[in-house]
Amino acid sequence: MSHPLPGAVGLSHLSAYDWEAADGVRGGTPHLHLVCAEAYVVTGGRGAVQTLSPDGYRDILLEPGAVAWFTPGTVHRMVQGGDLRITVLMQNSGLPEAGDAVFTFPPELLADPDAYAAAATLPPGTGPRTEAAARRRRDLAVEGYLPLREALVAGDAGPYREFQRAAAQLVRARVPDWRELWRAGALAAAERTGAQLAALADGDAAYLDEATAYASGPTRRGGYGMCGRRDEYALPGTTLPYDGVSG
Template sequence: MNSSVPGPGEAAPTAVPGVPGFPGGTAVSHLHVYDWPAADGLAGGSPHLHTASAEGYVVVRGRGTLETLSSAGFTETPLGLGTLLWFTPGTVHRLVNGSGDLELLVVMQNAGLPENGDAVLTYPPDVLADPEAYARATAIPAWADFPDAASAHAAMSKAARERRDLAIDGYLRLRERVAAEGGGALADLYEAAIGLVRDKAAGWHHHWERGPHGQAEATGRHIAELASGRGRHLHESALYTADSPSRPWRTGMCGMLQVWDLDGAHPIG
């Protein structure tokens, strides 16, 4: 999670002036969890964590399991139609596709942060300790690098599967440590994650300011207005929409996904 990390050359969109963000400053994507078997025989996505953002799931099709490593240790949570769950930053999560057709709606806190490096994959320690090696392992080719959609999809899927397998390699070792030692075994991963995002984190403030922080401040102003017997914001009421995704499904961390371009939202009427 998000699962919505762009490939090289895919920049995070910029906000349209005057258009309020999606409620809570969140982002929404539709995810088809990978059905590729991993080294342990289970099919699914790339284990990773988010350093500053919470993430939520609603299962809309199929069944599977969410594996997590957190302060509570190792947990397996069944997923079925209608399951709703969420987890906080630092929670290592791995989606397992039990039925071959597991689909989720993903709600990501802090729209823009995952696309700008908030997510860290559970590669082996030597890769996590080397930012250049981490970047090489994580890169996905861009559609524009290929002459047709078929060759682009094949190359992107190959790269996504290779990074998934590398993340599984590190994850399975880490899961054994957490099972034996508890959540404290995540300390080394957290230190590596901090090192990987430290130089990027200062640039995340504007996503937070124009997203959840800005919306919370607006709500505070609205409440103060109402408490004083005014409600000017009610006279600015409006309806907005974001067009259905039209670009090809892309290779995310956990599966093939489409992301609604909420920064391209526009008013109706």
């Protein structure tokens, strides 16, 4: 039986990348999620998250105790200010690991699914070869991100909207698989609450006989995620094994 976290959310911990990009900013790989909201809970250090959305460009300060979150379609880029560490909460139990995230690669890569996959996929493991590939991937995403940001700051949302459309087309074939993950995760969690409310309304507390507690710890440390080095939890229905493409 699956025992997901409350609300069937995903969980990981990130230490933001310290690599300097072409614009002199140290940090992660810009991307968006198509159907999943994401939250950062800052646990240490300082930094920022840059976001692109229909309401413009923002640079949100991240310091211990801060919480920032983004709705689907918001491009976000984590910025390292000094030992930045965050806990990440992801909506929809596993969809981000199933390809819900799309990097801000240049348009020619977004238009070619095979080229996109080749640029996005990392070699297995956590060694120097994987690190080099993760850095190349970050640099490609920054290359595509900077023109989007420049245009949006200038009042032109066209390139940003075109990126959103290209991202949606790129993942379209995955939607049937995502529906199954959603049904088994977030939807099932909401339906369980509905059944419990119905039982309580009938004066039936029998479902409380199943009450228990669980504990877990990271099952992989130091993986190369989008925004930084990632500690992962292989909880059923919560965080899928890291596939080297997303997360």
